[in-house]
Amino acid sequence: MAPQYAPSLRSCLAPMLLVLQLGFILIYAFYIEIESNVKVYGITFSNLYPEFQDVNVMVILGFGYMCTFLVRYGFSGTGFNLLVAVIATQWAIILNGIENWYYRGKIRIDLKSLVVAEMCAASALISIGVVLGKTNPVHLILIALLEVSGFVLNEWLLQTLLKVPPLNSIMLLHIFAAFFGLMLTRILYRKGSEQPFEKEKVDNKTGLFSILGTLFLCVFWPSFNSVLVDNRTPGRRLGAVLSTYLALAVSAVTAAAVSSLSSPEGKLNPIHLQSCMLAGGVSIGVSMPAVHQPWEAMTIGFTAAVVSTIGFRYLKSHMLLAFECHDTCAVLSTHGLPGLLGWLAHLLLQIKDCDDHTTAIRFAVFHICSLLITISLSLCMGIITGLLLKWNFWRPPQDKKCFDDQAFWKFPHLAVQK
Amino acid sequence: MAPQYAPSLRSCLAPMLLVLQLGFILIYAFYIEIESNVKVYGITFSNLYPEFQDVNVMVILGFGYMCTFLVRYGFSGTGFNLLVAVIATQWAIILNGIENWYYRGKIRIDLKSLVVAEMCAASALISIGVVLGKTNPVHLILIALLEVSGFVLNEWLLQTLLKVPPLNSIMLLHIFAAFFGLMLTRILYRKGSEQPFEKEKVDNKTGLFSILGTLFLCVFWPSFNSVLVDNRTPGRRLGAVLSTYLALAVSAVTAAAVSSLSSPEGKLNPIHLQSCMLAGGVSIGVSMPAVHQPWEAMTIGFTAAVVSTIGFRYLKSHMLLAFECHDTCAVLSTHGLPGLLGWLAHLLLQIKDCDDHTTAIRFAVFHICSLLITISLSLCMGIITGLLLKWNFWRPPQDKKCFDDQAFWKFPHLAVQK
Amino acid sequence: MAPQYAPSLRSCLAPMLLVLQLGFILIYAFYIEIESNVKVYGITFSNLYPEFQDVNVMVILGFGYMCTFLVRYGFSGTGFNLLVAVIATQWAIILNGIENWYYRGKIRIDLKSLVVAEMCAASALISIGVVLGKTNPVHLILIALLEVSGFVLNEWLLQTLLKVPPLNSIMLLHIFAAFFGLMLTRILYRKGSEQPFEKEKVDNKTGLFSILGTLFLCVFWPSFNSVLVDNRTPGRRLGAVLSTYLALAVSAVTAAAVSSLSSPEGKLNPIHLQSCMLAGGVSIGVSMPAVHQPWEAMTIGFTAAVVSTIGFRYLKSHMLLAFECHDTCAVLSTHGLPGLLGWLAHLLLQIKDCDDHTTAIRFAVFHICSLLITISLSLCMGIITGLLLKWNFWRPPQDKKCFDDQAFWKFPHLAVQK
Numbered sequence A, B, C: 001m002a003p004q005y006a007p008s009l010r011s012c013l014a015p016m017l018l019v020l021q022l023g024f025i026l027i028y029a030f031y032i033e034i035e036s037n038v039k040v041y042g043i044t045f046s047n048l049y050p051e052f053q054d055v056n057v058m059v060i061l062g063f064g065y066m067c068t069f070l071v072r073y074g075f076s077g078t079g080f081n082l083l084v085a086v087i088a089t090q091w092a093i094i095l096n097g098i099e100n101w102y103y104r105g106k107i108r109i110d111l112k113s114l115v116v117a118e119m120c121a122a123s124a125l126i127s128i129g130v131v132l133g134k135t136n137p138v139h140l141i142l143i144a145l146l147e148v149s150g151f152v153l154n155e156w157l158l159q160t161l162l163k164v165p166p167l168n169s170i171m172l173l174h175i176f177a178a179f180f181g182l183m184l185t186r187i188l189y190r191k192g193s194e195q196p197f198e199k200e201k202v203d204n205k206t207g208l209f210s211i212l213g214t215l216f217l218c219v220f221w222p223s224f225n226s227v228l229v230d231n232r233t234p235g236r237r238l239g240a241v242l243s244t245y246l247a248l249a250v251s252a253v254t255a256a257a258v259s260s261l262s263s264p265e266g267k268l269n270p271i272h273l274q275s276c277m278l279a280g281g282v283s284i285g286v287s288m289p290a291v292h293q294p295w296e297a298m299t300i301g302f303t304a305a306v307v308s309t310i311g312f313r314y315l316k317s318h319m320l321l322a323f324e325c326h327d328t329c330a331v332l333s334t335h336g337l338p339g340l341l342g343w344l345a346h347l348l349l350q351i352k353d354c355d356d357h358t359t360a361i362r363f364a365v366f367h368i369c370s371l372l373i374t375i376s377l378s379l380c381m382g383i384i385t386g387l388l389l390k391w392n393f394w395r396p397p398q399d400k401k402c403f404d405d406q407a408f409w410k411f412p413h414l415a416v417q418k
Helices: A013-031 A045-066 A074-096 A098-104 A111-131 A137-161 A166-171 A173-187 A204-226 A236-261 A270-290 A294-323 A331-353 A357-390 B010-031 B045-066 B074-096 B098-104 B111-131 B137-161 B166-171 B173-187 B204-226 B236-261 B270-290 B294-323 B331-353 B357-390 C010-031 C045-066 C074-096 C098-104 C111-131 C137-161 C166-171 C173-187 C204-226 C236-261 C270-290 C294-323 C331-353 C357-390
Strands: A032-034 A107-109 B032-034 B107-109 C032-034 C107-109
Touching: A013 A032, A013 A074, A013 A137, A013 C236, A013 C294, A032 C236, A032 C294, A045 A074, A045 A111, A045 A204, A045 B045, A045 C045, A045 C204, A045 C236, A074 A098, A074 A107, A074 A111, A074 A137, A074 C204, A074 C236, A074 C270, A098 A107, A107 A111, A111 A137, A111 A173, A111 A331, A111 C236, A137 A166, A137 A173, A137 A357, A166 A173, A166 A270, A173 A270, A173 A331, A173 A357, A204 A236, A204 A270, A204 B045, A204 B074, A204 B204, A204 C204, A236 A270, A236 A294, A236 B010, A236 B032, A236 B045, A236 B074, A236 B111, A270 A294, A270 A331, A270 B074, A294 A331, A294 B010, A294 B032, A331 A357, B010 B032, B010 B074, B010 B137, B045 B074, B045 B111, B045 B204, B045 C045, B074 B098, B074 B107, B074 B111, B074 B137, B098 B107, B107 B111, B111 B137, B111 B173, B111 B331, B137 B166, B137 B173, B137 B357, B166 B173, B166 B270, B173 B270, B173 B331, B173 B357, B204 B236, B204 B270, B204 C045, B204 C074, B204 C204, B236 B270, B236 B294, B236 C010, B236 C032, B236 C045, B236 C074, B236 C111, B270 B294, B270 B331, B270 C074, B294 B331, B294 C010, B294 C032, B331 B357, C010 C032, C010 C074, C010 C137, C045 C074, C045 C111, C045 C204, C074 C098, C074 C107, C074 C111, C074 C137, C098 C107, C107 C111, C111 C137, C111 C173, C111 C331, C137 C166, C137 C173, C137 C357, C166 C173, C166 C270, C173 C270, C173 C331, C173 C357, C204 C236, C204 C270, C236 C270, C236 C294, C270 C294, C270 C331, C294 C331, C331 C357
Parallel strands: A032 A107, B032 B107, C032 C107
Antiparallel strands: none
């Protein structure tokens, strides 16, 4: 029988964090050094630094504040996001360097390694959005470690087996993270959660914090999509920035239109606007290598917002009732569906550009294989992670403590809530 | 007789957004392409990108959060700001490219076009501040489209008739937007609004959100003023950044001093500080081409803050009672008066620098003409827009629904407001 | 006997601000001009500008919002922070230029001068954190002027007497500011404040604002530490960025672990996480010139977070009871102790790198002297400032008005607090 009070995390969270952190320091001490040859691939430090900072703001501030919408879960939203982000980044730097370590005995890191690691961390943060509020921080850290491992493995498989270019395989993070998270929440399903949880609510101040996080994501998304674009071909980076900007603009407008259409009173739902305006950025990220014209980006943004808003409106409750997937941040409609759409757009645009049938078919086969590998691996990793987390050793929060900061945080001088 | 419940926007807002957005996509498909020659005017992508992002943050986060101060209007403040910003930017890209289209058949866009378009969008956002809370989103979008059209027309007139340099004519956006907005609110005047509206209130949490927006504007204003400065003359951009920083610093201090002086108890009014510290940025933006010394910038910042704070304190209610202009965000004292002051400072400094009388008089005549054209055009466009918006077809909100999110937004799981 | 109502600041604050500001304008008019030779020390405008903006965001938004945690003191936290920051920056530009003025008769400013001045302002903002809520704005401005003067004097002494490189002496700002603030609060001690002040409380919305400020600091701290690093040695700047990022990441994880360990229920304290995650940034800043490997940075971050969290948990109340130091923002454990730790790490790492004993001992003597000078000067300036502020002429707030916005701010249309 579950205990009547929330289980203490003291004997579980603190040792885990300390062991992990000391382990990382040891690994870094033996195997990691700073790249001394600063100018690699024509990208100088000053060229990359502002975009690195934009990605950093997205990962720490954007994802962190987007998760504050739950009225009693703001500290957990931002605090656990930060913990997961920094742990996942340190872990991803190690994993991404394994190949280098194998050949040279040392992993050399520069600003680009950090950017790539932050993107892996972003994929972990997306997965965590699915189970937010129904897990404790120990769970979240385990999820992050396994998700990042799976994602790096997936990248390596795609690059080794199918010669997918690095940028394309990284951008599949949205698809990987969404399916990983959905499979995980399916396995961690709590009986009785067809009804909304007691504290799964929003109020208008936490809503504003959440919009702040979303706007950070939205404003800096052009950097997220362009930072890894090869600088040697002039204009590719400019194209990535303009395409992302336009796609986001179009999807914001479209999300508002569809949200208003799908409400009987014609009112807008701020959550629609929030999660569906990002759909444009997601799908353009996945399809970017094949987007060359502004109107292509805009059409992708438009379709993504329509798919995402309709998905949010009708699919979220369906997923819960039919598949027992409780998806706190609607990751399926924000990242999953637009990611698939972007994958499809990439396929269609690339086929359109091919001169002969053979190349087109070859490309299609490879492209479909890369999707299948990504989805199967993400589902497998989701199952493994889910089974591991079901173990009672990790002390899952009770149903009535879900979505509640009080289970994990303590303020000595809290003003009485009025 | 007006209906007792708020009119539904479903049949009006959604079709309008969809038609507009699909129209934009069509126009972009036929006429707009991405500039492939990346290095134009000596400005490379990497040089411009950080400042573009700063302007983007100002337009989306700065203006958006500045408008959250109304206690029940936070979602509208940020949400409608976002919608208007992205629609106005897409529209401005088209309008700004018409001349190119006329000569070459195609509009080529690069990062600079996007920055200029965002500045046009900023002028629409300033105008919208005047009527915030008393209009519905359909109105706001119409205002944005017409204001941007008027502003681009004004720019074209100034550049064609008077050979005003592009940067100078863009910086008149503060004056254009303020007078456009004031004329608009004059025409849309609602009887009985001499008394403050029922919900036109601030609380201390929304006040903090609003300060956040203002500080975003304040921090990134140096980028706003310097991003379009020609990089070929070395030092001009540095001068613009330093002047703007100093002017903002001086006007923050001065606004606090005047605010404390004008209160019988010596207390500060946070709204004074907020709107009047921006006055320095506005007036330095307008007068920048003639400012060469730090002390000139500081004196302009000082005067702007004094004028703006006194304008806010005494002119706002006077405008309402005497001219029936209800100005929600005090745009007259934040953008209008400091803009005029900056125009005057530009005139005086330029005359001081002239060697002979003839040049000075020529310059003064041209400078006065450019102001007259700007103000007349803005007032005309304001009248046209106002008359269009008076049409009941657009379903204006009722008086008691003004400044209320509930007329436009719906949350499914809202926590009970305590 | 103290009056029953709060003393009006009208006759004190406004004249002070006006006199100061007009004085600054006069000094700038006669002695300060903008550097026309843009490329100095191999740093171009475009290289430096993005990092300048990051520092600007930290000073205005980061420190400002970090101080909003007090439930009734949010406007003062952000508003006074802004006033102090801009006044201190203007003052620091003048003081830093005195040597130039002495030799050339003019002070030439460029972006780097502004960055250095903002760092001096940051030291004033740290000191102010100690006395936040127990002082009025007039006090805060006096503190800022004296603290900046003392800090610039300290820098000059270190550079002249001990040939300490400029970057190293600037980074001692954390130590200087913390000891200055502690001595000041010791002298301004109010009897009876062993008990927490009536309004010294946090609520969960102001907590989120405060976390926002902290995350701004955390995200942009790599820029703070790297902006002044010499660009001529390639890779130094990259090293500074990576070290700072890793140290911050490690200290966030460690702070969470120690916070959970030190609570009987294993819960996290958000204030621990907030103030102690910054410890990594502080100590790496002070020790940076000697940090060359990622693991060194991570170890320093780990130790700093342990020291800082334990300091916060046990030392804060001890300082209050034993030494009568009431430290509002826990500056001792956020900046003081990690600063000293960084100083020690610098010493040890540098000695480890030395080839022979003589150099090592020489370095150690110089390094210890520089710390002693810094601490003695900061304590002296703290005593002088404290004695000046005890004068009743400045109208200190009464005990029951401490930590209360209402003593200084007035809103005309405040919604009734529910």
